[in-house]
Amino acid sequence: MPSGVVTTEAQLEEAKRDYRLIKRLLVAMLVASCAVPLTLNLVDPDLWGHVRYAQDAMREGRLPEHATHTFTAANHPWINHEILAEFALAFGYQGLGVYGLLAAKLALGMGVLWLAWRLAARKGVRPIACWTLLLLVATNLQPFWILRPQLLSFVACAAMLALLDRAFSGDTIRWRWLAGLPLLMALWVNSHGAFVAGLGIAVVYLVGKAIELLVASRAAWRPAAGLAALAALCVAATLVNPYGLEMWRWLADSLGTPRPEITEWRPPRWGGPTFGPFVTLVVVATAVLIASKARRDWTNLVVLALVGWQASEHLRHIAFFALLCAFWLPVHVQSVATRLRAKAAEGLPVVGLSRWAMAVAVVAMSGAFALKGVTVGDRLSLFTVSCAQYPVDALDYMHQERLRGKLVVCFNWAQYAIAALAPEVTVSFDGRFRTCYPQEVVDMNMDFLLGDETGPRWRSPDSGPIDPSRVLEYGEPDYVLVDRHYKTPSRLMAEESEKPDGQWSLVYQDGVAQLWGRKSVVDAPESTQFVPADRRIVHNEVSPLGATWPALPRRLTPSRDETIKTVAQRTADFENNTPESDR
Template identity: 55%
Template sequence: MNPSDAAASPNLLSPARRDYQVFRRLVIALLVVACAGPLSLNVVDPDLWGHVRYAEEWIAQGELPRTATHTFTAQGHPWVNHENLAELALAYGFRTLGVQGMLAAKVLLGMSILLLMSLAARRQGVRPIAAWATFLLVAHNLQAFFPLRPQLLSFLWCAVMLLALDRAFAGWGNRRSDFQNNRRKADLTAIDWRWLAGMPLLFVVWANSHAGFAAGLGIFTVVLVGRAVELLIRTGREAWRPVVGLAVVAAACGLATLATPYGYSLHLWLIESLGSPRPEITEWAAPTSDNPVFWPLVLLIAVALAAYAFTDRRRDLVKMLVLALVGWQAVSHLRHIAFFALLCGFWLPPHLQSIASRLRSKAAQGLPTASLSPWMRTGIAAALAGAIALQATFLGQRLASLPVYRSRYPVDALQWMAEQHVRGDLVVCFNWAQYALAALAPDVKVSFDGRFRTCYPQQVIDRHFDFLVGGRIARHRSGDSGPIDGLRTLEVDRPDWVLVDRKYANAVEVMADAGRANGGAWTLVYQDAVAQLWGPTAVVDDVSSPNFVPAERRFVSDHFSLTAFEWPALPRRRVLAPVENSSREVAKRDASAPAVPYNEG
């Protein structure tokens, strides 16, 4: 019998071989489902409300805003929004798919990235188990960066770019023997230009999706420059045509990033913004041992080092250089860990397969073969199937909800503000600001939000963080902002309300001091365990003011709740009984709002 016939027909396989095939498929299925788990992270990104709101307003108005919106401190300031396509995708996605549909779409996007890695691994002869075991580590490194946010499109476009590079230089050789056997130069320097021809279009889309295109363009350019150097070394003068071709492709991709509503202004903004430190923003800090992303990154770096140290395949110096550069950025800035993980997912599996094959071959030498009893086969298969079911259950639970926790966001404070018909200018910490503007706009404008340098001048940023954290953490400040003074945002911006996140001790202390200063210039009108809301005493105590808050409607407590509402968790606007401005007694009589404004229903 022809061995190939036996391989093609499961009925002709030995029992041991059939068991192996069943177990192998179950293990692959388990790895695939396990990879989906980290990518299903259902944590609300603080900027999600803003992304959807800005896109919805663009759709409604039919015009892209060119200056900052929903803010009273940066009116008329240019707004360079580098996330337009991503925000449109989020807005249309929630319109058509709903919350659960968007969570499922996010997982599908992540699994599509892993599938692209799988295609690259398969072309290089990597077994599915080795590939998906690697992808599981990659997925855990991506997990913290996989809420619903514009960066997801950067990750997808980066994966497409890496697959195109893999296919374009597929003839570059993978084993040491490719070079030691003196193969024809044409085999080692062949370029499939079809895969590079579409890259400018990709960068047009990427530049309009997210500013991560800058990292992608850097990776792409370094790879092409490295390949050009290799061509020159291998073929000398014969390399000038492909080298010129690679230079043209790189230049075309760079020029393609100008095809945005902002033209070169986007690049000028990027240079200015990225050239200034951002110590106040967590994602721009270095990973530390108390951060959940730290140990997955350490393990991935260790695996990468081991892969290149012990592989039997050719070590691609260009890829090693790019990995080292991006790895350096990953250990310097949290947000670059995702790009390092993507590179590892595309470039490590062939080397890990090489090591695994060698170890398996050594382990098999001299070991007796043994067949499993029916009970053992059934038990192993049942255990694997059970593990798959548990992973699928966990995945289903994550896809069922996008909770907004009352212990993290000012859900109850915003409900109270909506019920009191609060209006005016609001100072609120940047992590809550886009939630606040989505809940209360257009009645309320914010002083500063997560758009950061895309639409706020540095002096506004400095005043906000002076108020929020003072000098308690490392800061980057403009020399024109003067000394650190948390009260300046109250004195310069003159807000109507201040919503304080109580975990920021500096902001709490600043408002407590403001409440004692000048006979009590600011009054606490709302408090729970998460938030405080302060208003100018002269306004909230004035019965003739539209922002008058009767004593009966003020709420000060330390109430804490671990419950959550489904995103977007916007407040329900209730109509309060009218309050006569002429008398506090009438106000007391007509006040109908409940003392505890928790929307449990």
Template identity: 50%
Template sequence: MTTPLESATEPTSQSNSDEIARREFRLFKWGTLLALALGCAWPLTLNLVDPDLWGHVQYAQDWLAEGQLPRTASHTFTAEGYRWINHENLAELALAFGHEHLGGTGMLVAKCLVGMAVVLSMVWIAVCRGTNPYMAWVWMLVVTTNLQPFFLLRPQLLSFVYCALVLVILDRAFCHWHEQRTVRWPVVWMLPVVVALWVNSHGGFLAGVAIIGAYLGGRILELIINRKNVAWSKAGHLALVGVACLAATLVNPYGLELHRWLATSLTQPRPEITEWLAPHPSDPVFWPWLAMLGIAGGSLLATSKRRDWVEVVILLLVVWQSAMHLRHVAFVSLLCGYWIAPHFQSAMGCLLPSESTNGGKFALSPWMRRSAVIALLVVIALQSFALDERLKRFPVDRGLYPVDAIQFMADRHLDGKLVASFNWAQYAIAALAPDVTLAFDGRYDTCYPTEVVDMHFDFLLGEANGKRWRGPDSGPIDGRRVLKYGEPELVLIDRLYEHPRSIMRAEGEKENPDWVLLYRDRVAEIWGRSYRFDDPTSPDYMPLSQRVQDPSPREGEVPWPALPIRSESNQLASENPQAVQSDVQL
């Protein structure tokens, strides 16, 4: 028999238990969102050093120091006075600002925050389109995994930001299109402003203009097809926006010259540049890309939501481009991030319970609920620790970059005209300019004639099993031509490439060699002109005791930018007593 006191306390006890359960459920919900967000942040914290980062910072610093935009090639002896069309000016200024005021760690943090802002805008658009936030964040894990290989500190980051802005603008401007065929004109007229900024930041603006043109053209076509009385004024207004976006591409320091250069550059194959090749199963991005396409395609097929044929057509076109050129995978990821989440949820079904289910509480015992919350908090703590550790390091790997070889050149005051491996050239510019000028670097054909581009890859790759593309005026493949053109005095080669190693080895084994080995380690070799470094009467003569052959592995890392420590003493030799002249063949 229940006493009055017991009957009065039972409802109160049950009410307290329900309130605790609801709090635990809310905590678990928000914790799950945070864990998913941190999972999306991890790919965006990639802290690998892009080989061109040194150059981007250096060119912006040169511009600021000189007070005017350089119009001809700098830091080079093979293209002196040749026109330079730099389509990444704003991005380089941003990178130089970050280097000056934020440092390596600050730049990584800023990059991650920019990436997360893009992801948050994707989630916002997805929720506006009726997607459950949990399902949206789960889909973002797929998107950010595909963005990761491209999310380095490089001008391409601004292309991702501008592409995100374009997609947000289009979504908000046409959010009532299917129901009412209305357009928010003040919003859509922001597009030309974005294009004007984009054209001065990165060559990816061409993709943006193509997406805008296809999107506006598709909406105009819908007006023509779906209306008995075509709204010609609305169609004309959309066409005018498209024309304004095209005109905005002329808002750059070079005017039409930029477009002429692009027309020439984009019609030339680039088999030497990995990002311009088709995705291959050996590429890190290949399988995530294939998985994303499979999930996106399945979602579009199985969805019960309205499919926007304009978005589907644009997505298919960009997927086609990504199948031809690896670098376009990033744009497929962005389009999927903004357009696929509602269809992904529809295809997957409603997997998450609503707040009203079971009165908003776990269908679990109290100890299981609390164990789940504790486990989630542990996961969040581990994620936060991992992110913190990754963001604190911006390492230059001594096994991938010629950190020790560059230090050797600085210690020995080696100057003059340098032929450097493609991926190391801009590091050499930042570390050794103005004492050293380069034969060729990562600016490619923005400031180098085709003849110079081809002779460098002749030296680096040779025939490459017939996979090369060369200009019609470049003549036959000749790997030794780069050693004569412009009379270079130094050569820095990456030992991963056998072709330049064999050329330099043959040069050094001649009876009267033109080149002599000055430095060799597991990563790099430095060769110098014999008349300058092997002649005892030369002021630059380097005796055998000062030349280095060091067979030890190049382990460890140094913080970016890994510039050499300038010293009057022979620092490298004193720190590495075993690194003396020897006959060791590495």
């Protein structure tokens, strides 16, 4: 029909059909846009470890009681609070492969958003209002929605919010929905440490609802007592873990000790990837809660404020704040949208769209939808370990040369080294952090990595003064793998090698990593791991390529003559193109 003011009933029906089509296309584009942030395909440095630890447990038929794959804490108790998540990742990798895992990650994320949408639809929230909010939620989830155990925490949080929503959506409490909370907590405590946050949300929510009942009527003490008992039962359910009460003893000690070295425990930083989306979500949440005419749930507001405060202190809690917004804000967004729409349309005539305008709108939105699909497809087909970020070539060199023993390595690379070289190689420290390492070991490895550089640190009073070189003697390591992005270890190893009585010799170097060996191990001809000069690689190249995760070393060892020829050529190229002063 021609564009212009609608004057007949037939034109009105046609205009409604056109607008319905546009709305459906817009919703489809919003849904596809939500999928894009959830396909973030960055490789987490702990993923190698999670899969390896589950594989170890399956092979041994039991959970290890002490730290594994380490020479600095071999007898230290290991509280593994991510057992179910690690088994899920290991079975997923074995059954689905790398790309199947990426697809499953997307499916979990979209499942969480779909659950929030379905609950909102039951309350009369329209798709456009809900999915617009969910797009902002997905953007806040993006930095955290990667392959690691915390995914199960987010899924568990969504399940908990759904149970609470169904239990309290009517005039009376639906206890059958609340009965699932203790079981959920028993599963969550064995999946990821963020069960503490989930337990806090559940307890505050249930106690808050009990208080609401008592304020409304003192005669409601029985259901209020039932909610309090349920909260206590949720706490008790967290004891259903392999360590029992010891899990809570460890948590009290670990969470009571600052961990400023870990980025996720810092506040959102201006200019960081989480800052802008988080601030935007806070502003939107505050605005719609103020402007909404829908009934405000005071328990929801208290929990939302508490989690928002925690998110402003520790950016790892941003994901939980986003999930709360996904489940609790849609009705308020719809309330504000309805008022704005009514006010904007007041006194205005209904205007129809011409065929050309409709065609342009349909093509534009369909094209946008297709582009989102292409982006999602590209991300689901790539899971690359960057040679510029990880020591892919260095670990391959260690494998080809059959270098084995005790390895000092930064914690971001350690679990990759474990997956690539264990059991022949053990590490000084890895990303399991305090779950299996005493604080003194944490401190000496952080000293080696960071030195006395100013920055957020917390060290045990028992660790003594900062000494970056202490890790080179503790446990008598055989090798040191240095991340050249860190100044302190690079400078320290160079200084150690120049000492007349220095104990370390460079056996491998590229633009990303250096591998130093103890001279008594790699320089002595009688050593079983002697590395002659013609088999050492020294250059400053950074490969622009990468390898598909897990990027483990090649298992086919080249012949000795081929390796000598390759090493000699690369070393000669480096020496011929590097000034004497820079070598």
